[in-house]
Amino acid sequence: MEAATAGNEEGRWAELTYEAIAPVYDAYTAHHDYEGWFAELLPALERNGLRGRRLLDVACGTGKSFLPMLARGWDVTACDISAAMLARARAKVGDTVELSVADMRELPTFGEFDLVWALDDALNYLLSSDELEQALRGMRGNLAPTGLLLFDVNTLLAYRTFFAETDSMAELGEGRRVVWRGQAAPDTPPGSICEAHLSVEEDKGATGGGGAQTLATHRQRHFPEAEVLEALDRAGLECLEVSGHGWDGILGKPLDETTHSKAIFIARAA
Ligand SMILES: C[S@@+](CC[C@H](N)C(=O)[O-])C[C@H]1O[C@@H](n2cnc3c(N)ncnc32)[C@H](O)[C@@H]1O
Numbered sequence: 085m086e087a088a089t090a091g092n093e094e095g096r097w098a099e100l101t102y103e104a105i106a107p108v109y110d111a112y113t114a115h116h117d118y119e120g121w122f123a124e125l126l127p128a129l130e131r132n133g134l135r136g137r138r139l140l141d142v143a144c145g146t147g148k149s150f151l152p153m154l155a156r157g158w159d160v161t162a163c164d165i166s167a168a169m170l171a172r173a174r175a176k177v178g179d180t181v182e183l184s185v186a187d188m189r190e191l192p193t194f195g196e197f198d199l200v201w202a203l204d205d206a207l208n209y210l211l212s213s214d215e216l217e218q219a220l221r222g223m224r225g226n227l228a229p230t231g232l233l234l235f236d237v238n239t240l241l242a243y244r245t246f247f248a249e250t251d252s253m254a255e256l257g258e259g260r261r262v263v264w265r266g267q268a269a270p271d272t273p274p275g276s277i278c279e280a281h282l283s284v285e286e287d288k289g290a291t292g293g294g295g296a297q298t299l300a301t302h303r304q305r306h307f308p309e310a311e312v313l314e315a316l317d318r319a320g321l322e323c324l325e326v327s328g329h330g331w332d333g334i335l336g337k338p339l340d341e342t343t344h345s346k347a348i349f350i351a352r353a354a
Contacts, residue, residue, distance in 0.1 A: 097303050098209035099165045099187075102145070104300035105282055106168035110146055112253040112262040112282075116204070117333065122152050124335045125348070129199065129232055132324045132350050136198030140226050142188050142219075143206030147173035150181065161194050189215050191222025200226050201234040205346070208238050208304035211277060213315055216307060220319035224353055233321065233351045237307050239328065240341040243272045247280050247304070259287035263296070274308045274341075309339055312349060321351040 102109075126134075137158045141150040144162035146169050154160055154177065163186035164170050170183050177183075186192055188202065189210065200223045210216045223233050238247075247268040254262040263285045268278035285296040307315075309326060316323050327335045328344030339347050 095189075097211075101300040101302060102164075102166035103168045106146070106166060106172060108254070108256065108262050108282075108284065108299070109169065110148070110172065111256060112264075113148065113204075114254060116148065118148055118152050121333045124329065124333055125234065128325065128327065128335060128348070128350060129234060132232060132352075133230065134199060134232055135230060136228065138195070138197045138199070138228070140194055140197040140200045140223075142191065142200060142202040142223060143209075144173060144183070145169045145204070145206075147176050147181075149201070149203040151176065154181065161197070163188075163191075163194070188219040188222060191219065191226065193225050195226065196228040196231070197226050198228050198231050199234065200231060203234075203236060205236060205238045205242075205304065207235050208307065211303070211305045213307075213311055216312070216315040217318045220315055220321060220351075224319055224321050227353050229353070231352065232324075234348065236346045236348050237312065238304065239339075239344050239347055240272065240274060240306060241330075241343065242345045243268050243276065243278045243304075243306050244270050246345070247278045248272070256284065261285055272306070275306055275311070277303060277305045279303050308341070309347060312347070316349070316351050317354075320354050322354040323349060323351045325350040 139153050139158045139160050141162040144150055144164050150160045150162050161182045163184045165187050167185050247266040248270050249266050251264045252261050253264050263283050264280055266280040280302045281298055282300055283296045283298040313323055326339050327337045327348045328339035329335050330345055
């Protein structure tokens, strides 16, 4: 795997976060139902003319967003900014998937793909419209002539609830657990940058031990629908469909920032 060439420390926020949380990522996202999610996303793609079986999974993390596609017989190429996340993906798939460290703001051209996607709010780690446009432009450069792009972003509801709450997310055994402490306000305005601290916390033992070890801080930006549509346009992409879903993953239209937790965008080269 090649090394990422992300910019300065500030620009490397997401990379440093995921390098730190890679060891617990699969544990704290174990409840994410990708099969259920894909049962909604794939028919939506098919309605928009999906054909072929070549997938580029941008910001693939530990592989959760491409494993169900491998099982469906797709040829998968994948990348992520975090080498530690990719190492976990590699441990699951060996050499069957081409995995590269890459920053989606400077996405290389890996080839021509029938489907390019970036799932589970990966784009919310981009902290400005310009970064969003750069990433979308790079994804466009990897599309086959008939290829489709799909991505999700978190809605205001996600920032006003999940990013505003404390949640004990996963038991690691021996009295240790992963704890999420959202720092956002319940009335977070559109376009805000929101943070959440992730820590590993331990029960106090008979000797009074225990405590908390903060692993990293998630920093995400909310992108309102209009801003995403403008970025798609500037990146040379035509938006085909916008929909949303709540915590159940069931797609609905129109997108509603106050009842849907995620917005889903499907696009193609303009
Ligand atoms: C919430 S995880 C989702 C991972 C995977 N797509 C999934 O569904 O499990 C977000 C991923 O985005 C990656 N990421 C964040 N900023 C990135 C960037 N600029 N370029 C590439 N990957 C990035 C992180 O390293 C992390 O693996």
